[in-house]
Amino acid sequence: MSENNFKVVNKRLEKIDSLSLACGKPMFCDDIDIKNMLYGKIMFSPYPHAIIKNIDVSKALKVKGVKAVVTYKDVPRIPHTTAGQGYPEPSPYDTYMLDKKVRYVGDRVCAVAAETLEACEEAISKIEIDWEVLEAVFDPFKAMEGKIIIHDEDDSKNIPDAKHNIAAKVPDLVMLKNSEPFSEAEYVVENTYEIPYLQHCAIEPHTTITYLDDYDRLIIRSSTQVPFHVRRIVAQTLNIPLKKIRVIKPRIGGGFGSKQEILLEDICSFLTLKTKRPVKIEYTRKDVFVSSRTRHPAVTKLKTGVKKDGTITDMELDVTLNTGAYGSHALTVLMCSGSHTLPMYKVKNNLKFSGRSVYTNLPVAGAYRGYGATQAFFALESQMDIMAEKIGMDPVEFRKRNYIKLGESSPVFKAMGEGREGVDQSITSIGLMEAIDRGLKEIKWYEKKERYYRLNQKSEVKYGLGMACMMQGSGIAEIDMASATIKMNEDGSFNLLIGATDLGTGSDTILAQIAAETLGVELNDIIVYSSDTDITPFDVGAYASSTTFVSGGAVKKAAGYVRDMIIEDASKILKEPKENLKVESKYVVSKTGKKVSFKEIANTAFYYHDQHQIIASASHYGRTSPPPFAAHFAELSVNTRTGVVDIINYVACVDCGTAINPTLAEGQNDGAVVNGIGHTLSESFEISQNGTVLNANFRRYKILSTKDISEIKSIIIPTYEPEGPYGAKSVSEIGINGPLPAIANAIYDAVKIRLFKAPFTPDKVLKALKESK
């Protein structure tokens, strides 16, 4: 099918919930009032590493309005992971609902439920603890020496080397070996790239409300990206039957990975079961920064060999991630730092990956948009420019020559999956050449390069241009599964029930577009209900850039089954063979000109003949994970006196296959790019010597606002992915991988300094400028 034939898909239709949201309807987790509700509050550890020798809650229990105080003594001790991943999760089981030991400043100590928040706070202030403070370790390389052991408990599971604080490791994974390493290389380039602690900063803080329904079942209303994993992990950690739990996800105010995590649901549920009352726990902004999740800080070593003709001979990537006190997503982020970057360019002789995720007494890292690829693309795409300069080749031409082409494969796909072996695949769609050429044109690359070269000779403010290419995946091949149910109503409308989780991305809308396209109706004929474990069929949830590709596949199949049923019924009504019939604008029409409306078909099915409900369900999983590709271009100025970097223009061209809704796809790209520019220019945790985060607020952890952004342009490069629904691939994560390297390359272009440590704040730029003189 060509994209020109689409009626609903690939159209710029209004997001179905946007007007209600713009009118302030009470659609988020905290927007309902539940009678008799208690407030819950977690007491967080003031120490980076300590043991509770004794805890006395008697005074806290006497505070007026306090209904429960729970410590490690009151809750089941079940090792688990908070990572909302498919079962069995590839993350170590190193977390307990509450523990005798705390492992970072911000770790859970105990929890309180009371009639008011003030009572919770007062109760927490009256808890008396006798601490045994232990020595802490904050540097992953020191942690690996094993002098301080963070996880010395004997009941944790799947920690590969607790004695050296290793939460996950990938030993030397040789994916290609055609010669002695670097023997054919004419230049060998080796550098280390670092990124610090970064937070998602979803504007809605994590919120969970739990209550018991009339059948004493536990209802969890939560701001989560993974309702089905929440149900499973809460059942596991509380040791209660899964069938007693229902998880409902209302609208959620952004996630970016931080809500792919069981952070409040377990303890909130426990407080409800204990008090038999509804309980709400809401993180403060400080809690979100310190006690939710972060991006894994990374030290990425990249050693590459290259020949003068532009051949990349060798590539060795070694990644050390700081996973903080717990190993949530420790293995999978590590593996994705290789699996999403190394297939990007052809390597002739040797290709190797190694890495480890290391425990420290610092905040816990987890899933974050980009998922390892962001860390490693900073290294790879910076190094591409460095190599190009060494061999005297235009960095654009160097990339064009080496990137993976249509029909080509990479040994990386098979060697590296998520926590296990991957799936062999070749590239079935790619628009990278067009993306590069379009971006060059849009930013006026060659023209400006020349102008800036002249301008920079005399001015204190120097201008530069930089670019980067990148890829990601579309779901996790042969792991991520999604399903959909579609049922028909008398007026020819349809209910679409999906487990898929819209975290603000617009997935409810694009999945409805896929259903409407298949059924021959308009978008407003599809009534979407999503993410309710009692009502909607299973879906792994919103992560790994999976929803469009995997959930979209399920919706297209289910809609196809329903369409076949409609045609079957129409064939009886019209007395025409099915082969003559097709759906079109809420009618089934025949080649002979006869037609029957959906309304009549539904009414016949409900009330008149061989009565039945027209309904179907379907499931889908990806056999491959087709990568989207992108080319980013940054134009900036560097003030050599102040060190301030100003982005003048940023062009991000993305090949996401068919954009099911181009406006929403651009929105995903814009948001990812601006988040990435924030990573590059300003964002970073400041951490004290005892492991306390000092800037856990928006005033001192600076995310970009309108005044900080310049011209940002997202351009969609259409391709058609045969494995995807109506040719679609993913778009949500890829855009965040570009700004770090594209801006690093542009800074180099402007002032000939190479920055290896993000963020590129004025002090670092000035320091580098001084050192280069």
Add this chain to the structure above:
Amino acid sequence: MKKLLKNKEGLIEIGFRLNGTEIKTSVKPNETLLELIRRLGYKGTKKGCDTGDCGSCTIIIDGIAKVSCLLPAFYAEGKEIITIEGLGDVSNPHPIQKAYADSGAVQCGFCIPGMIMTTKFLLDRKPKPSDSDIKHALDGNLCRCTGYVKQIEAVKIAASKINKK
């Protein structure tokens, strides 16, 4: 301004207009205006940080956009307050609400009510804002989803629609 006194329960009795309706209520001395508004059932005003940094709780008080998390509830006494619910509804949206929805400016939507209130304040003062005016006005409203690109576009669309009226 009227002198406010605590009643026997230690609460302060206040009266103000909220979206055109007279409200008489009593508030705790330490209650914030944001908490009061949400307690009264106007959930469109959001709490994103509670420290005045994110702008999600922006409302219009006597014609001026302010963050409600930094104000005490009793500040409302005698004031005219407009929240997002006071601008328009799904069946009859305000042109700014419509423009945000139309132009793809609403992703998760959590920051949007605050941003729309700031936009209202801007367009009341400057019906034809420049790009720089828009960027300066919205600077206190943080959004992590959109990169602000489509929101800046939405303000321009809203301005031109309002000016045509």
